[in-house]
Amino acid sequence: MATRTRRSQRRTQALSRERIVEAAVELLDTAGESGLTFRALTERLATGPGAIYWHVANKEELLGAATDAVVAAAVAIGPSAATATTSPAAPATPPAEEAGAAGSAQDGVRLVALGLFDAIVRHPWLATQLATQLSRNPWGTVTPRIFESIGRRVSALDVPESSWFTVTSALVHYILGAAGQNAVNKAGARTLAPGVDRAEFLDTVSTAWEELDPDEYPFTRAVAEQIRGHDDREQFLAGVDLVLAGVTATHHR
Amino acid sequence: MATRTRRSQRRTQALSRERIVEAAVELLDTAGESGLTFRALTERLATGPGAIYWHVANKEELLGAATDAVVAAAVAIGPSAATATTSPAAPATPPAEEAGAAGSAQDGVRLVALGLFDAIVRHPWLATQLATQLSRNPWGTVTPRIFESIGRRVSALDVPESSWFTVTSALVHYILGAAGQNAVNKAGARTLAPGVDRAEFLDTVSTAWEELDPDEYPFTRAVAEQIRGHDDREQFLAGVDLVLAGVTATHHR
DNA sequence: TCCAGACTGGAACGTTGTTCCAGAAAAGAA
DNA sequence: TTCTTTTCTGGAACAACGTTCCAGTCTGGA
Numbered sequence: 001m002a003t004r005t006r007r008s009q010r011r012t013q014a015l016s017r018e019r020i021v022e023a024a025v026e027l028l029d030t031a032g033e034s035g036l037t038f039r040a041l042t043e044r045l046a047t048g049p050g051a052i053y054w055h056v057a058n059k060e061e062l063l064g065a066a067t068d069a070v071v072a073a074a075v076a077i078g079p080s081a082a083t084a085t086t087s088p089a090a091p092a093t094p095p096a097e098e099a100g101a102a103g104s105a106q107d108g109v110r111l112v113a114l115g116l117f118d119a120i121v122r123h124p125w126l127a128t129q130l131a132t133q134l135s136r137n138p139w140g141t142v143t144p145r146i147f148e149s150i151g152r153r154v155s156a157l158d159v160p161e162s163s164w165f166t167v168t169s170a171l172v173h174y175i176l177g178a179a180g181q182n183a184v185n186k187a188g189a190r191t192l193a194p195g196v197d198r199a200e201f202l203d204t205v206s207t208a209w210e211e212l213d214p215d216e217y218p219f220t221r222a223v224a225e226q227i228r229g230h231d232d233r234e235q236f237l238a239g240v241d242l243v244l245a246g247v248t249a250t251h252h253r
Numbered sequence: 254m255a256t257r258t259r260r261s262q263r264r265t266q267a268l269s270r271e272r273i274v275e276a277a278v279e280l281l282d283t284a285g286e287s288g289l290t291f292r293a294l295t296e297r298l299a300t301g302p303g304a305i306y307w308h309v310a311n312k313e314e315l316l317g318a319a320t321d322a323v324v325a326a327a328v329a330i331g332p333s334a335a336t337a338t339t340s341p342a343a344p345a346t347p348p349a350e351e352a353g354a355a356g357s358a359q360d361g362v363r364l365v366a367l368g369l370f371d372a373i374v375r376h377p378w379l380a381t382q383l384a385t386q387l388s389r390n391p392w393g394t395v396t397p398r399i400f401e402s403i404g405r406r407v408s409a410l411d412v413p414e415s416s417w418f419t420v421t422s423a424l425v426h427y428i429l430g431a432a433g434q435n436a437v438n439k440a441g442a443r444t445l446a447p448g449v450d451r452a453e454f455l456d457t458v459s460t461a462w463e464e465l466d467p468d469e470y471p472f473t474r475a476v477a478e479q480i481r482g483h484d485d486r487e488q489f490l491a492g493v494d495l496v497l498a499g500v501t502a503t504h505h506r
Numbered sequence: 507t508c509c510a511g512a513c514t515g516g517a518a519c520g521t522t523g524t525t526c527c528a529g530a531a532a533a534g535a536a
Numbered sequence: 537t538t539c540t541t542t543t544c545t546g547g548a549a550c551a552a553c554g555t556t557c558c559a560g561t562c563t564g565g566a
Contacts, residue, residue, distance in 0.1 A: 014513090015513080015514080038553080039552080048516060050513085050556085050557085050558085051513070053556080054512085054513060054514075058554080059554065059555090127384060127388045128384055128385050131433050132381050135377075135380045135433055139461045139462075144462060144465060144470055147472070148472050151472035151473065152471075152472045162479075164472075164475070165476040165479040165480065166488055166495075168472075168476070169492065170427065170431070170491070172430075173431035173434060174492075174496070176430045177425075177427055177431070178422070180388055181387050181426060205392050209397060217397055219401050219404035219407075219417075220404065222408075222414075222417070223404065223418040230418070235418075238419050239423035239426060239427075241499075241503075242419075242496060242499040242500060242503060243423070243427070243496055243499055244499070246497070246498035246502065249501070250494075250495060250498045268545080290521085290523085291524080292522080292523095300546065301547060302524075303526085303546055307543085307545075311523075312522095312524090
């Protein structure tokens with residue numbers, strides 16, 4: 001009987017690669033990186049391993065597909081568009097394009113950067129996964145996707161074409177590095193109470209840094225206080241602006 | 254008999270946390286991330302799991318210790334000092350300090366950055382591990398170590414103290430992001446023949462990018478050619494200079 | 507109606523991180 | 537010396553994981 005119900009359900013919403021990836025993302029979001037196992041996946045999808053392996057080669061490919069799906073939504077939409085994180089693909093011309101005319105290509109960069117930042121905040125597992133993905137196979141779909149999204153805005157900047165690659169690389173590297181590290185704050189405070197847990201977390205780190213050896217860590221102790229009240233997004237944007245300032249200072253004059 | 258030899262050897266060079274971490278680093282270097290298993294570790298150290306677990310809590314802590322050891326050597330020595338990557342700890346005042354007088358605090362930043370870059374090139378597993386380590390527990394020893402090393406140079410720059418944290422964060426994030434991604438090139442060409450394999454690798458990526466959809470990826474296709482002949486270290490340094498230029502443009506005047 | 511191919515899921519395999527514990531080796535106490 | 541305690545070891549075993557195998561179901565077309 002249970003089989004009958006499951007079977008009819010199976011053909012109603014048949015198992016597809018998209019449904020598997022979607023379930024994988026949900027599992028990663030709710031249970032963390034270690035929560036995504038084929039056992040949990042089969043249970044959630046009410047199926048067996050063979051069915052999944054028919055659509056997906058192995059776990060690495062599944063993680064890649066999940067990463068790609070989330071990144072695609074992030075670079076297409078921009079920041080704070082919370083829903084539909086696993087939509088299949090980005091339209092050729094992202095909506096974020098609407099943001100700027102001529103001079104505000106910088107705003108475009110900021111927008112895409114914030115989109116990725118927010119995506120990592122929403123999906124903390126992205127931080128590690130992006131590092132793995134980008135360094136293991138740069139010929140995959142995720143690297144070009146990010147590169148294209150940032151690079152398009154860079155080319156609208158006042159930068160000679162010979163420097164496009166360098167400038168875009170620098171921006172992408174900063175964005176991924178910063179977003180990756182900052183993701184932890186929200187990851188630690190996974191549960192509700194966004195403000196409280198977060199302040200508590202920063203407080204813990206700050207006091208831990210203040211108790212370091214004064215001889216070995218004078219600087220870290222000196223700035224430990226600054227970490228206490230800082231806003232992640234603001235700080236992240238300040239970094240983007242720093243790089244952008246460097247770009248205009250170096251190239252535009 | 255073999256037991257007798259092993260036993261006397263055991264007390265001669267007893268199993269210690271340092272020896273375990275050292276073996277772990279060697280295993281990671283030679284066999285990659287997946288090569289570090291407790292089975293391989295017990296075999297290499299001629300011991301059992303219990304002995305290792307007496308000194309190390311679990312694999313995560315072992316990976317953290319390995320990362321910390323390599324990072325400590327990297328930020329202390331600076332670039333291209335290939336030997337003794339697992340030396341215990343950095344002296345309070347790193348030798349890299351010798352490099353600069355007043356104005357060349359920028360060179361200090363460059364030196365530390367290159368030190369980390371080279372470390373990741375020598376130990377490709379560092380890329381993923383740093384991302385994991387930094388995002389999972391920023392209160393660990395590795396984050397303050399990097400932060401201190403960069404931050405000390407930043408404070409020697411002409412930057413108001415209120416911006417120390419922001420500037421240092423931006424630099425660290427770029428360095429880790431860039432070094433992490435660039436590590437792949439050497440990782441792919443693990444074997445000998447440094448120049449040939451590398452050119453071949455870049456060629457593969459370049460052609461792959463050139464074959465992307467012209468409508469969806471115009472920018473990536475446009476810069477695909479630039480990737481072919483580029484030098485990683487040079488490009489990495491160009492990014493550091495970009496950030497440094499942004500710092501002076503923003504703060505110093 | 508039947509068939510070929512798409513698709514499924516239960517059972518099982520090898521490997522992994524980790525635990526358990528009887529006992530050896532070193533250090534003090536007598 | 538001899539006994540006792542603490543530090544430290546390593547073989548055996550466990551649960552969980554990714555993955556494979558394959559007998560079988562389902563579905564669209566002939």
